[in-house]
Amino acid sequence: MEREDFDFLAARCEGPVLSPGEEGDDEERTGCNLAVRHRPEVIVSAARAEDVAAAVTFAAARGPPVAVRNTRHGFSVPAEGGLLVTTRRMSRVRVDPHRRSAYVAAGVRFEQLIPEAARHGLAPLSGSAPHVGVVSCTLGGGLPLLARSHGWAADRVLAMDVVTADGEQRHVSPQTEPDLYGALLGGRDNFGIVTGMEFGLVPVVRLYGGGLFYDAEQAPGLLEAYAGWTTTVPDEMNSSVALIPFPDDPQVPEPMRGRRVWHVRIAFTGSAEDGTRLVEPLRRFGPRLRPGP
Numbered sequence: 329m330e331r332e333d334f335d336f337l338a339a340r341c342e343g344p345v346l347s348p349g350e351e352g353d354d355e356e357r358t359g360c361n362l363a364v365r366h367r368p369e370v371i372v373s374a375a376r377a378e379d380v381a382a383a384v385t386f387a388a389a390r391g392p393p394v395a396v397r398n399t400r401h402g403f404s405v406p407a408e409g410g411l412l413v414t415t416r417r418m419s420r421v422r423v424d425p426h427r428r429s430a431y432v433a434a435g436v437r438f439e440q441l442i443p444e445a446a447r448h449g450l451a452p453l454s455g456s457a458p459h460v461g462v463v464s465c466t467l468g469g470g471l472p473l474l475a476r477s478h479g480w481a482a483d484r485v486l487a488m489d490v491v492t493a494d495g496e497q498r499h500v501s502p503q504t505e506p507d508l509y510g511a512l513l514g515g516r517d518n519f520g521i522v523t524g525m526e527f528g529l530v531p532v533v534r535l536y537g538g539g540l541f542y543d544a545e546q547a548p549g550l551l552e553a554y555a556g557w558t559t560t561v562p563d564e565m566n567s568s569v570a571l572i573p574f575p576d577d578p579q580v581p582e583p584m585r586g587r588r589v590w591h592v593r594i595a596f597t598g599s600a601e602d603g604t605r606l607v608e609p610l611r612r613f614g615p616r617l618r619p620g621p
């Protein structure tokens with residue numbers, strides 16, 4: 329890409345526009361995922377929706393393919409060339425306690441939204457990792473910790489601001505653009521770059537939760553036992569299970585290091601007393617691994 333193209337783009341963006349090797353380029357390219365090396369020709373670290381529109385308009389006119397990333401917690405293949413839009417600078421959060429809703433810009437992570445909502449006794453339908461992006465997680469359906477009692481996060485989306493492939497900024501809701509609204513929820517960046525999203529929050533004033541870990545080799549019947557247990561507990565007892573292959577790395581707590589581990593996650597909105605009683609059968613299923621003191 330010619331220097332004049334960078335200058336053209338930089339003049340239209342508030343956030344930095346970076347060429348390969350420029351200071352800050354490494355952090356924008358990689359994010360938290362060091363396993364995948366993207367090598368875009370240019371990075372637009374968008375600070376506002378207008379930067380995203382300028383980047384997409386530029387790409388539509390001059391040809392480079394466009395990708396968008398926030399935290400890099402999603403799986404991806406290494407990109408060679410093209411224009412990468414990063415959104416981490418777009419960090420606006422607004423909670424409306426009367427409507428029980430929130431508006432977040434594209435770069436917001438759940439850990440930024442949860443404390444703002446909690447001030448009002450509300451919570452977003454967040455997944456198991458607070459450091460993933462709210463917008464991307466929700467565009468992918470958003471299977472939350474509170475799924476059993478509250479359903480999918482995507483079902484609470486009220487409206488989205490999106491830049492489509494023609495560079496237009498559109499306000500998309502079930503009333504204004506029902507097809508695009510439906511396509512974005514599940515289609516993610518196949519239909520545009522979402523610059524902001526408004527969605528409903530749920531009332532949560534207490535939570536009894538955490539995780540139970542089991543060595544997969546030592547607990548062969550865990551999955552069946554867990555599935556049976558879920559049929560015995562009320563809908564307020566939200567849970568999920570994941571099989572995690574932990575690397576043999578000193579950063580991983582010793583009991584999990586190099587092991588395949590069942591992780592049972594609990595999020596119960598009833599009392600701690602009831603939560604303790606309901607979880608007891610899982611505690612008895614063993615042997616369990618204890619990552620901390």
Ligand SMILES: Cc1cc2nc3c(=O)[nH]c(=O)nc-3n(C[C@H](O)[C@H](O)[C@H](O)COP(=O)(O)OP(=O)(O)OC[C@H]3O[C@@H](n4cnc5c(N)ncnc54)[C@H](O)[C@@H]3O)c2cc1C
Binds near residue numbers: 469470
């Ligand atoms: C430890 C861990 C736990 C998880 N737990 C859950 C869970 O409980 N429930 C659940 O539902 N998911 C869960 N996920 C999956 C996670 O929600 C997705 O990987 C999500 O896409 C991550 O979004 P990101 O913005 O953080 O990551 P990124 O890698 O930056 O983005 C992922 C993809 O989303 C798209 N995208 C990003 N920003 C935009 C945008 N503004 N507009 C349009 N498309 C965009 C792009 O295709 C991008 O490649 C988990 C992931 C991890 C790593």
